[in-house]
Amino acid sequence: MMRSFFFLVAGLLAVSPVSAQNIRAGIIGLDTSHVLAFSKTLNADPQKPEVMGVRMVAAYPQGSKDIESSTKRVPEYTEKVKAMGVEIVTSIEALLEKVDVVFLETNDGRPHLEQLLPCLKAGKPVYIDKPIAGTLVDAIKIFDEAEKAGVPVFSSSSLRFGKDTQEVRGGSIGRVMQAETFSPASLEVTHPDLFWYGIHGVESLFTVMGKGCVSVKRGLTEDGKIKVVGTWEGGRTGTFTEGKGYGGKAVGEKGEAAVGSSAGYDPLLVSIVHFFRTGVAPVSAQETLEIYAFMEAADESKRQGGAEVTLKSVMDKARAEAVK
Helix, strand or coil: CHHHHHHHHHHHHHCCCCCCCCEEEEEECCCCCHHHHHHHHHCCCCCCHHHCCEEEEEEECCCCCCCHHHHCCHHHHHHHHHHCCCEECCCHHHHHCCCCEEEECCCCCCCHHHHHHHHHHCCCCEEECCCCCCCHHHHHHHHHHHHHHCCCEEECCHHHHCHHHHHHHCCCCCCEEEEEEEECCCCCCCCCHHHHCCHHHHHHHHHHHCCCEEEEEEEECCCCCEEEEEEEHHHCEEEEEECCCCEEEEEECCEEEECCCCCCCHHHHHHHHHHHHHCCCCCCHHHHHHHHHHHHHHHHHHHCCCCCEEHHHHHHHHHHHHCC
16 A cells, blocks of 8 residues: 555656646557547547647557567558658657657557656656556566656556446445456467457456455356456456457446446546546556456466466566566
8 A cells, every 4th residue: 555655656746747738649659549549539629628738749650560460550550640640750769759648559568668668767657558568577567667767657448438337336336246247358479368358358347346356267168268257355256258349247235237338449538638637547556467467367277277376376476577
């Protein structure tokens, strides 16, 4: 708790919230459709009131260097953001000279730590798109480096901000005792299985369940899809299942409700803009790390033939490696 408090205070003291009327935003990585959605909303004329004054002004195109599904998008997305009035620059350093805040959008989580470090050195608040990193070790390093620099950062899937999910998060059915979410979970061999796309459904699950997951067991559904069952403190359970589309259900002390639906990118973008203006992250580092520990533990459970794996065991291992 004290560590979390220190991070917040250090961030606010070292880097003042970007409260100016007009905020210049920049992008690192033009290999995800998210950059088109964010740029379209921010550079619309007139702007939506919730994002008024924040404009996407520059972008550094290089994202993943070896994932074909990402690299092939760069030329097309570069031209599309240029058409929205975004200047294309040749380096992260050049980008940082032109912007106040950064969207780290590289679709590949592996280069995120390296790409983030110059932003931290420059004191620029950063939103890091999913996956936050290519490993749990790097996710830990990202938050540790941000804390040392006193620069606010956060990461989240857009699924966290779905209307039904947020209502349950806000207490509409009381404390959630059981939840099930589903989303697509296409795999990328360079990342732990759920980091690449299953993160969407897992983010929804943690949004309604909150922190406190103790262990996970990974198996398969009858039709061969990924299924991960988590046990939370107090015997609560949360299940992620690979599926088509986005959705799920939560059962609480006061009833049950649908969760996990997508509301598009604008609700996330509004939260990012608020973060840039205030320096206060809508998702804590602790919760984000627990989400990635859940997904890493799911991979470890798979390696162990479906055995129960504690989040503490994977976090302890990753933290030990992170400080080497």
